[in-house]
Amino acid sequence: MILPDTLAGMGPVRATPVWLGRTRVLVVVGKGGVGTSTVAASSALLAAKGGADVLLVAVDGKPGLGPLLGGQPLGPAEQTLRTFTRGGGRVRGRTISPEQAFGDYLELKGFGRLLRRAASAASFDLIAGSTPGMEHLLVLGKIKELDREKAADLIIVDVPPAGHAAPFLRSASALQRAVASGPVRDQADEVSALLADHQRCQCVLVTLPEETPVNEVVELAYDLEDDLGLALAPLVVNACWPERPGLSMSAAAAAKQQHMTLPAATRRALDGVVRFGRARLDSQHEQFARLDEALPLPRVQLPRLPAARLLPAHLDLLASALAAEPIMPQRVSQ
């Protein structure tokens, strides 16, 4: 249901898609350069437009997300980035660093001053280094705490990119194996329970319609679902070239259909971009077919924006695209 937005300056109240509405923690994961942060931010926007109180957590501390959402650069202190009068939703944002999570954890557990001093900045590297996955667990533990305190209707986590997504999410199960008892073990147990709880936590994988990102996301999906029991939300394929049927013909043929004649220079210019556009679409379709084949996940396709630098207005556009009904994969060969 989409209600008309009658008052200037207020975003529309938008129906939240099922996959976004049914979870409390949404973890956004993908390789470097595929746009996980953009997807995290536009998901936050979409949920808030639907009336949710959203907390966006940048683990990698990408400060740029703040301005993109209309606020200050993200920092360890929480800030409200956007509010929607209609529907009452809002987006708040913050970063969580391991060091900060560690301090909060010690305080929460009531550890004394001595321990806190011993565990101060200087020793942090050693403690984190001496205990496998500790850094990651601290951050996940903090997110679990925020969820427990009901700090928001929805917590969206922008996970560190590149090779770090899997180790990050796997830190809890690795620590469960390495540590038999004590507070770290308790923390690992609780984080594992959160990640595997399909009612509370969902994981959004992000990729591009290109060969290498597709290979990597397929691997990551099986890794996360089989290994960690994570619930996978629809796959987000970012930066898709818009489908344009008109690219299947020459400029002259297209002009004829629309009862126009074009100067030769215009035809040549159009034929050039048509050739380029069709090649992109062909290779994109090939990648969709590979995803159909390899990954039985519904997917949402986000348009490629004709801009090199993302602007706040783009996020609203991407949020609308995220609201679309996910496409079910087609079984090509059977």
Added chain:
Amino acid sequence: MSTLQSVVHDASLVVTCGPGGVGKTTTAAALALAAARAGRRVIVVTVDPARRLADTLGIDASARSHDPVEVVGATTHPTGSLWAQMLDAESTFDRMIADRAGDEQRVQAILSNPIYRSIAGSLAGAQEYMAIERLHQLWTSGEYDLIVIDTPPSRHAIDLLAAPDRLVTFFSHPVYRVLTVPGRSFARVTNAGSSAFLWAIRRLAGPKVVEDTIEFFRSLSGMEAGLRQRAAETAQILRSEETAFVLVSSPRAEAIDEAVHLAGALRDGGFPLHAMVVNLVHPTPAPLGMEVPADLPPGPLTDQFDLHRELTALVADEAREMNTLRTLADDAALVEVPLLDDVQDLAGLAVLGGHLLSTAG
């Protein structure tokens, strides 16, 4: 001669760095291939190549090996050859321990320590450090005319370049020093900071972890001096006259922002930045030469006009982003490479190499 042509012909070491997802590894491989075809003996060391590129180079994840493999069919030049090696932080670390820990018993003690096992792969900066460590081994071996090192995607430039320093800091931490004094049991560690530290770990992670930690630090004692020396030597190699840093980006703002940051860090660190490569640049459409009618209804021609308009806007936007980088370039060349189809076989690498070495622009 273009800047990258002279790099390929004359440099002894090329370090590629940049954000993730911009074709950094492919660029490293294309430069290495060009050098091999110019008659040099070249090795390219990569961290995390895409599957097809790994296949092309004959290295793949299941067969991580310490030994470089020769890339089949890379060149017919009589003196040229191309070798490739995949870097694996854990196994490079293992090898370093084996080389330096002395007797076999000590080596085994370290390698089987659970704390070591977790540190080897996950210590912050371990991967970056290992790239540097491997570089030192290759450099001193003198077996190659040119070493091309592809670094892990670095959001924070300093990760890579500060890695040797950071590991040395780790080994010279006061807690580490106290722990490695022989003959002291945990109970007798009297330094307040250290015992508090161990107490903290014990409270948080349990006593077994504490024992393993002490054991780990003990077994490493004596290696620190060697590490320090190697870090200092590597720092020199990286700043040598024969070294060229190549910064790789795409024209997208996030990548450019990181590249700008990285370029600054390279300059501050005194590392020789020779070229900036901007991959994945969209082609500039030819001008239409006419006004697009304002009220054109939807249809095939409208699709084509739309694409033309969007690409023209995108290219202008990309040019603006690249200008930011150009103003930082100083003496470094800025090379634009058009969006190419997935470049992952030798033919594709050669095409990319052609763009990289082109004298145009």
